[in-house]
Amino acid sequence: MDSSLQVKKCLLRTCILNFFLALLKTVSLFFFWSSAMFHDVIHTWIITIGQTTLQLGIGPGRVPRSRENPFGFSGKLYFISYIATVIMLSAGSLYALLDGIASLTQPVNHPLPNWMVLLVFLSVVITVFILFTIYRVITRLRGAISFFSFIRKSKRVDLVTAMIQESALFCSLLVSVFSLFFKYFSNWALADGIGTIAIGLIMLVGSFITGIKMQDLLIGESAELSLNKQIFRLLVAEEWISEVVSLQTMQLDNFSILLAVKAQFKEHLNSTEINTLTNGIEQDIRKAYPEIKRIFFETAQHQVRL
16 A cells, blocks of 8 residues: 555544544543543644644645645645644643642542443543554554654654654543542542643643644655655766756655756757656656655756857
């Protein structure tokens, strides 16, 4: 299966499962109140909203284009997702910290229904399954590099961001569950407030890391250095090219790269031959690297020797 299709299916499955997970946690709040669980639910919904908006911008086939915006509106969609995940997540984290401090000053004890164990167990199972699904796709894509190197360097920002968000959500869920049962079994009311503060700190760190990764989508960095080197070697190997003057790439979105090349051809070639060769080179590049969707090829003029 194509790697782009794998990522799309993985993220769509993650988004759907997070939606049901948020519903499950929300229903539990109607029967049992916990400050830590309440903020865990808020952050689950925020992450679900962010992943839903990202779904609108995944893949070049879903990115509309116009005369004024020839490269589509993926930047706008990623900006909306950035607001939904980073800004809202940060605001939710700060609110959790304040609410946690308030819970420490005014602790409240509530009885724990037996069926809550089942809801907590289902929430943990769904979250672990989501993490495993994302991890399995990353394992297929990372090749020989380590998992953490892939997270740090990969241009698959949507997949990496999902992994960071789900990891933070899993830690938040564990803290919520731990504080919930600890308060119930030890009758220590302060456990809920401490858990709420811990969730706020976890999500604050998660929003910071997510923001760092998502800025790549907004700014539009170059493609991976290894890809640039491979394309450069492919061009240098062409017998009709005498020099590659410049080679630049730009990551338009997770599955679309723009390539701009300026090359000098052999002196004896005429314009018709150069045009034919250029078209052939572009076809070879697209065949070898399907993620390169747009190519701009400029022919460098030979300097006149005096």
